[in-house]
Amino acid sequence: MRFAVVSQLISVALAARPYINEPDTGLETYLRSTNYTDGERPLLKDMRGIPDFEFAARQVMTDQQYAFYRTAAAGEWAYRHNLEVWKNVRVRPHQLVGVSGLNKTMGVTILGHNFSAPFFISPATRAAYGDPERAELNFVDASANENILYVAAMYASKTIEEIAAQKHNNTPNGPQVVFQQLYSNANLSVTWDIIKRAEAANAKALVWTIDAPSDSTRHRAARYDTANANGVTSDLTWDLYDQMKARTKLPIILKGVATVEDALKAVEKGVEGIWLSNHGARQVDYSPSPLEVAYEIRRNAPEVFEKTEVLADSGVRYGSDIVKLLALGVKAVGMGRPFMFSNIYGVEGPTKLIQLMKNELLHDAAQIGIADLHNIPSKVLNTRALERDVYLMDN
Ligand SMILES: Cc1cc2nc3c(=O)[nH]c(=O)nc-3n(C[C@H](O)[C@H](O)[C@H](O)COP(=O)(O)O)c2cc1C
Numbered sequence: 430m431r432f433a434v435v436s437q438l439i440s441v442a443l444a445a446r447p448y449i450n451e452p453d454t455g456l457e458t459y460l461r462s463t464n465y466t467d468g469e470r471p472l473l474k475d476m477r478g479i480p481d482f483e484f485a486a487r488q489v490m491t492d493q494q495y496a497f498y499r500t501a502a503a504g505e506w507a508y509r510h511n512l513e514v515w516k517n518v519r520v521r522p523h524q525l526v527g528v529s530g531l532n533k534t535m536g537v538t539i540l541g542h543n544f545s546a547p548f549f550i551s552p553a554t555r556a557a558y559g560d561p562e563r564a565e566l567n568f569v570d571a572s573a574n575e576n577i578l579y580v581a582a583m584y585a586s587k588t589i590e591e592i593a594a595q596k597h598n599n600t601p602n603g604p605q606v607v608f609q610q611l612y613s614n615a616n617l618s619v620t621w622d623i624i625k626r627a628e629a630a631n632a633k634a635l636v637w638t639i640d641a642p643s644d645s646t647r648h649r650a651a652r653y654d655t656a657n658a659n660g661v662t663s664d665l666t667w668d669l670y671d672q673m674k675a676r677t678k679l680p681i682i683l684k685g686v687a688t689v690e691d692a693l694k695a696v697e698k699g700v701e702g703i704w705l706s707n708h709g710a711r712q713v714d715y716s717p718s719p720l721e722v723a724y725e726i727r728r729n730a731p732e733v734f735e736k737t738e739v740l741a742d743s744g745v746r747y748g749s750d751i752v753k754l755l756a757l758g759v760k761a762v763g764m765g766r767p768f769m770f771s772n773i774y775g776v777e778g779p780t781k782l783i784q785l786m787k788n789e790l791l792h793d794a795a796q797i798g799i800a801d802l803h804n805i806p807s808k809v810l811n812t813r814a815l816e817r818d819v820y821l822m823d824n
């Protein structure tokens with residue numbers, strides 16, 4: 430009888446287990462103890478972790494704007510998976526490892542450009558929803574001040590030229606480095622024109638988004654009739670890659686690589702960089718998390734990590750998420766939504782986010798017993814749960 434009651438309670442609790450988009454780390458409880466009222470922008474000082482910015486943005490953005498940032502494909506199962514999959518890799522903290530030099534290893538070199546940390550701002554459209562006046566200019570300033578990479582989106586609220594004009598001449602590594610994301614267009618002269626503008630703006634690399642062969646199914650955003658930003662796409666093919674390559678001297682990074690086969694093809698083609706991503710789960714439901722893609726590559730073709738530069742994003746919210754991707758061989762990791770949400774604070778928002786993440790990354794890596802972020806021993810990860818599901822190519 431007693432057992433029955435208990436097991437009933439357990440099943441109720443399990444059934445009610447909410448899907449956790451904004452984990453409860455006490456933000457709302459804390460705010461109730463202040464004079465905060467719902468619908469206000471919380472004080473920036475009360476942002477203690479990356480997910481806090483989503484709560485803050487949800488208070489002040491319109492439903493339509495929030496839906497556009499937050500939306501993902503279809504039932505958003507891949508979106509949830511992006512956030513939850515990290516649990517499949519437990520960390521194995523090794524103690525009594527001297528980590529006092531860790532801070533000096535946080536810098537990273539991406540395509541020859543040095544930055545202060547192995548994470549960056551992913552390209553996302555319509556930053557004006559967060560800050561109508563300054564939009565992406567906040568990302569330019571924050572990434573310059575904190576010396577990290579910014580990847581500007583082709584469909585940004587500001588033009589390529591406005592973003593370029595905002596770049597800082599003096600960062601600790603010289604003039605600010607920005608990469609330019611682009612979608613290809615069925616009318617190729619539009620694509621060639623974007624490439625010309627990116628070159629004129631002194632972008633240091635082109636990021637071609639290859640996971641957008643069509644519009645995508647996004648129920649949450651469709652309710653507000655919010656069009657996809659993907660534009661009109663041509664056939665996305667390796668032939669188009671060759672044509673692009675023939676038109677520009679800039680390195681090209683392929684954004685949206687989701688399988689080891691495509692990673693190997695990119696290596697065969699001599700592609701300078703690949704970006705493991707499911708576009709924040711906005712393109713197709715049940716697409717894999719970059720954690721799984723990185724593991725698939727590590728298990729089938731680990732040489733990929735040596736032969737091309739591997740970036741990743743989708744679902745990264747904590748320092749330990751970054752540690753896991755770096756440990757698998759990824760060079761640097763992006764965040765999309767968190768930066769967009771942080772923009773409701775103007776330049777202070779993304780700046781605080783970067784500072785929070787730098788601290789988390791250092792704390793988490795130190796706690797795990799990592800002395801050098803460039804040489805993370807594989808023994809710090811327990812990947813058994815990924816091994817269960819990993820795709821293995823035929824030998
Ligand atoms: C509002 C929004 C707009 C985006 N627009 C683009 C885009 O124009 N081009 C692109 O390659 N990726 C775009 N992305 C995807 C991001 O570059 C990135 O892959 C994704 O946000 C990472 O997942 P995360 O939001 O969980 O960090 C967008 C993402 C969001 C949230």
Ligand SMILES: *[C@@H]1O[C@H](CO)[C@@H](O)[C@H](O)[C@H]1NC(C)=O
Pocket residue numbers: 462463464
């Ligand atoms: C709340 O507001 C009142 C009145 O303005 C003020 O006296 C009090 O110090 C505030 N409390 C906090 C925690 O800020």
Ligand SMILES: *[C@@H]1O[C@H](CO)[C@@H](O)[C@H](O)[C@H]1NC(C)=O
Pocket residue numbers: 532788791
């Ligand atoms: C890491 O080093 C930088 C510069 O050397 C310093 O500003 C920062 O406070 C250090 N961070 C930690 C957590 O020690």
Ligand SMILES: *[C@@H]1O[C@H](CO)[C@@H](O)[C@H](O)[C@H]1NC(C)=O
Pocket residue numbers: 536538543602
């Ligand atoms: C970039 O960093 C590397 C490794 O720390 C260093 O050897 C190199 O001199 C740096 N390059 C520039 C341009 O600062």
Ligand SMILES: *[C@@H]1O[C@H](CO)[C@@H](O)[C@H](O)[C@H]1NC(C)=O
Pocket residue numbers: 616617618619622
């Ligand atoms: C293709 O785009 C160019 C602008 O870059 C435009 O002038 C031209 O009319 C377009 N062609 C078609 C068929 O739409």
